[in-house]
Amino acid sequence: MKIAFLKPPVGGILGLEMLTFVEPLGPICVAACLEAEGHTCAVFDLRIDGEERGMADCRTFNPDVVGLQCNFTTERNRTIRLAQRIRREMPRAFIVIGGHDASRDPDWFRNPAIDAIAAGDGEEVLPPLVDALARGKDLTAIKGIEVPRNGAWVYTGAADARPNLDSYPMPARHLIARYADHYYINFRKPLALMETARGCPFKCNFCSVWKFHESTFREKSPERVVKELEQIAAPNVFITDDIFWMNVRRGEEMAKQIKASGIRKYFTVQTRTDIICKFPHLIEQWKDCGDLAIFLGLESVTDEGLKAVNKKNTADNNVRAIQILKDLGVGFTPNFIVDPAWDRDDFARLRDWIDQTGAYNSGFSILTPLPGTDLWDHAKKQVTTHEWEMYDIVHTVLPTKLPLDEFYAEYSALWRHALDVRYRYKGKVKTYLQLGAALATRKVTLSAVRKGMNIAKVFSKPETFLRAHEH
Numbered sequence: 001m002k003i004a005f006l007k008p009p010v011g012g013i014l015g016l017e018m019l020t021f022v023e024p025l026g027p028i029c030v031a032a033c034l035e036a037e038g039h040t041c042a043v044f045d046l047r048i049d050g051e052e053r054g055m056a057d058c059r060t061f062n063p064d065v066v067g068l069q070c071n072f073t074t075e076r077n078r079t080i081r082l083a084q085r086i087r088r089e090m091p092r093a094f095i096v097i098g099g100h101d102a103s104r105d106p107d108w109f110r111n112p113a114i115d116a117i118a119a120g121d122g123e124e125v126l127p128p129l130v131d132a133l134a135r136g137k138d139l140t141a142i143k144g145i146e147v148p149r150n151g152a153w154v155y156t157g158a159a160d161a162r163p164n165l166d167s168y169p170m171p172a173r174h175l176i177a178r179y180a181d182h183y184y185i186n187f188r189k190p191l192a193l194m195e196t197a198r199g200c201p202f203k204c205n206f207c208s209v210w211k212f213h214e215s216t217f218r219e220k221s222p223e224r225v226v227k228e229l230e231q232i233a234a235p236n237v238f239i240t241d242d243i244f245w246m247n248v249r250r251g252e253e254m255a256k257q258i259k260a261s262g263i264r265k266y267f268t269v270q271t272r273t274d275i276i277c278k279f280p281h282l283i284e285q286w287k288d289c290g291d292l293a294i295f296l297g298l299e300s301v302t303d304e305g306l307k308a309v310n311k312k313n314t315a316d317n318n319v320r321a322i323q324i325l326k327d328l329g330v331g332f333t334p335n336f337i338v339d340p341a342w343d344r345d346d347f348a349r350l351r352d353w354i355d356q357t358g359a360y361n362s363g364f365s366i367l368t369p370l371p372g373t374d375l376w377d378h379a380k381k382q383v384t385t386h387e388w389e390m391y392d393i394v395h396t397v398l399p400t401k402l403p404l405d406e407f408y409a410e411y412s413a414l415w416r417h418a419l420d421v422r423y424r425y426k427g428k429v430k431t432y433l434q435l436g437a438a439l440a441t442r443k444v445t446l447s448a449v450r451k452g453m454n455i456a457k458v459f460s461k462p463e464t465f466l467r468a469h470e471h
């Protein structure tokens with residue numbers, strides 16, 4: 001069988017996905033399993049090709065099955081629109097949709113343009129589904145899907161989550177080799193994505209990762225991680241694990257083996273501040289594997305704020321972790337959650353914290369009930385819109401305590417403040433000199449720098465966010 005995976009073209013209110021633009025790792029993991037069973041796969045990234053060229057190439061490929069990935073709630077409408085176009089132009093193709101958002105809220109995707117909705121790890125669902133299609137077998141015997149039957153949608157029950165991730169084939173990177181130079185993170189290009197573990201044992205109420213993985217945490221061995229790295233040409237690697245170093249021993253062993261292999265990359269990882277406080281030696285070990293930057297979901301500067309989102313961490317850990325990273329000279333991007341119920345004092349408290357800690361790279365997400373989270377169950381009746389593009393975490397979809405324009409005035413002031421603190425700590429001239437040096441050594445591209453600068457400017461204005469509420 002011939003299976004095509006398509007990524008819909010860029011959409012979004014602010015085009016946030018263009019700030020960090022990553023390869024479709026999920027689809028190439030699933031494609032690897034299909035290829036191992038003798039099928040032929042192709043990936044068309046319409047964000048790069050553009051819709052017309054990507055669709056034309058896909059029509060030429062003439063797929064039997066089309067797989068669409070919907071990870072973000074914001075991608076819903078554009079993914080359905082693409083499915084409808086595929087249905088019109090490739091009526092023979094069986095269209096299946098999977099990915100994070102589709103798995104957590106499959107019912108929303110019940111649409112005449114969709115033949116099956118897949119939930120969970122695609123590696124477990126798509127190969128048996130394609131096999132059943134090839135043999136003309138009944139699809140309701142395949143686990144992990146919703147399919148239409150006699151005018152209703154039938155759910156076939158959860159597919160197993162395989163505990164041993166090493167037994168999956170290597171991601172089918174050859175299918176996206178022609179796009180490899182296009183992916184980047186912030187200013188760093190080209191960028192590859194790599195997964196060393198899946199899931200998270202915590203249960204934050206705004207997050208769907210633990211729900212998707214049913215509170216499991218599954219890992220690849222250090223040996224497998226090194227093998228995957230050997231397959232990656234890009235100098236920059238974003239590790240998709242939600243809690244990197246969850247298993248400290250494995251974290252140490254991976255660093256040891258990567259160092260021994262001679263592979264050096266600029267790694268970007270995501271982890272928790274309690275792990276950094278308890279095991280700072282991990283950071284030192286990983287620094288030896290090249291360069292390291294860390295995304296930190298700090299969420300709140302108070303214990304009450306952390307408790308409200310069920311983070312199971314402390315405000316003290318947040319402060320200490322920032323200091324540890326500063327002392328070790330490791331780049332970090334803290335992220336905070338701004339509650340629509342905030343008053344002016346709450347915004348002021350966060351600004352003061354950034355002043356004191358010098359955490360100038362901070363980002364600010366607005367508390368958003370995403371479908372498939374505990375927060376959604378709790379707040380779905382209060383949401384002010386079902387315009388899914390607004391679920392991008394920089395627009396509020398809940399009523400605000402402050403008048404909306406004042407809320408956004410405070411929100412955009414946070415972004416402006418972070419930039420001011422950056423200039424205060426690093427100096428405007430030094431910031432520009434560093435960028436200049438990175439440009440000269442081709443570590444970053446001019447267009448990426450322009451984009452980043454533009455976003456900083458755009459986020460500093462309340463109108464940027466208010467505009468979407470006018471429709």
Ligand code: B12
Pocket residue numbers: 016017018020021022025026027029030066067068069070071072073074096097098099100101118120121122123125126193195199206207208209240241242365370371391392393
């Ligand atoms: C990389 C990543 C990013 C990157 C890149 C985003 C981008 N532009 O694509 C960055 C850091 C920029 C980012 C930003 C954001 N992200 Co993000 N991100 C991730 C992350 C960590 C990894 C995704 C990944 O590649 N995973 C590894 C691969 C192997 O898994 P996968 O893609 O899910 O694929 C598997 C299955 O889903 C399935 N599958 C996938 N595709 C298909 C297709 C078919 C046909 C089938 C059958 C199966 C299938 O099989 C695959 C293999 O098992 C996930 C969390 C996670 N661990 O998945 C969050 C996640 C996707 N992000 C999330 C969010 C909310 C965001 C933000 C909106 C907010 C934020 N946190 O800052 C922003 C803005 C995103 C945007 N619009 O660009 C949420 C999405 C929830 C939702 N309902 O919207 C997630 C789930 C994290 C969370 N805590 O809840 N993100």
Ligand code: SF4
Pocket residue numbers: 200201202203204207208209210242243272297311
């Ligand atoms: S926010 Fe992070 S720590 Fe909390 S459940 Fe999600 S992945 Fe785990």
